[in-house]
Amino acid sequence: xxxxxxxxxxxxxxxxxxxxxxxxxxxxxxxxxxxxxxxxxxxxxxxxxxxxxxxxxxxxxxxxxxxxxxxxxxxxxxxxxxxxxxxxxxxxxxxxxxxxxxxxxxxxxxxxxxxxxxxxxxxxxxxxxxxxxxxxxxxxxxxxxxxxxxxxxxxxxxxxxxxxxxxxxxxxxxxxxxxxxxxxxxxxxxxxxxxxxxxxxxxxxxxxxxxxxxxxxxxxxxxxxxxxxxxxxxxxxxxxxxx
Ligand code: NAD
Numbered sequence: 175x176x177x178x179x180x181x182x183x184x185x186x187x188x189x190x191x192x193x194x195x196x197x198x199x200x201x202x203x204x205x206x207x208x209x210x211x212x213x214x215x216x217x218x219x220x221x222x223x224x225x226x227x228x229x230x231x232x233x234x235x236x237x238x239x240x241x242x243x244x245x246x247x248x249x250x251x252x253x254x255x256x257x258x259x260x261x262x263x264x265x266x267x268x269x270x271x272x273x274x275x276x277x278x279x280x281x282x283x284x285x286x287x288x289x290x291x292x293x294x295x296x297x298x299x300x301x302x303x304x305x306x307x308x309x310x311x312x313x314x315x316x317x318x319x320x321x322x323x324x325x326x327x328x329x330x331x332x333x334x335x336x337x338x339x340x341x342x343x344x345x346x347x348x349x350x351x352x353x354x355x356x357x358x359x360x361x362x363x364x365x366x367x368x369x370x371x372x373x374x375x376x377x378x379x380x381x382x383x384x385x386x387x388x389x390x391x392x393x394x395x396x397x398x399x400x401x402x403x404x405x406x407x408x409x410x411x412x413x414x415x416x417x
Contacts, residue, residue, distance in 0.1 A: 183262030357414025
């Protein structure tokens with residue numbers, strides 16, 4: 175079977191690791207990015223050097239027209255898209271409720287949740303049956319991230335419900351929908367959130383006493399998309415070192 179996957183927000187971090195690992199498993203990969211075209215090209219070059227197939231494509235996945243173009247161009251390059259990783263996400267600086275304004279809240283919801291909805295819609299418009307989606311949620315959907323990012327945590331909670339609902343709605347078409355919930359993974363997202371060393375600060379609270387790696391999350395994404403997980407849908411893998 176020809177396996178074609180779109181990984182959103184894949185120019186760096188967890189998305190880049192998932193894109194590379196999926197390519198090693200034989201997927202043709204579309205590396206979606208927002209602004210970082212140079213980084214996205216490097217991910218594509220790495221994949222091609224390793225004998226894999228990849229393109230990169232700029233699209234803001236919170237915009238319906240961009241999402242349509244992303245799917246059209248991937249389809250033109252590789253044929254029917256069979257798998258989807260909704261990974262793109264955004265985290266603003268730590269703040270309490272009174273300091274989170276409506277613009278920030280909406281931006282977080284649009285980037286983190288609306289994007290999953292739009293990409294899932296486009297995905298099922300072009301594949302009628304047999305496929306898989308993984309949504310990248312967060313351990314914050316369980317903790318609520320008080321005094322830090324309740325907006326972000328709420329967006330990840332919404333991803334969890336969307337994952338569950340879509341898994342039931344798409345089960346009769348054998349399209350599986352699952353999620354991963356990373357805990358503290360050392361990526362540039364924490365610097366964007368105003369604390370580059372957040373993982374180190376919180377390590378003592380993690381039962382396994384270390385942050386996770388992007389490869390550890392990518393492994394779970396790859397497994398959930400694979401035939402090895404053919405009877406798994408509507409579920410989540412927590413990758414949070416026991417937290
Ligand atoms: P990251 O910031 O490196 O990756 C996020 C990517 O999404 C970036 O490349 C960014 O450019 C892209 N992006 C943002 N808005 C976009 C848009 N509108 N359209 C397209 N791309 C867009 O951080 P990461 O840690 O690799 O995060 C990947 C995912 O994992 C995110 O959904 C994040 O919420 C989730 N996550 C990360 C952690 C962690 O500790 N790093 C923990 C839990 C969940």
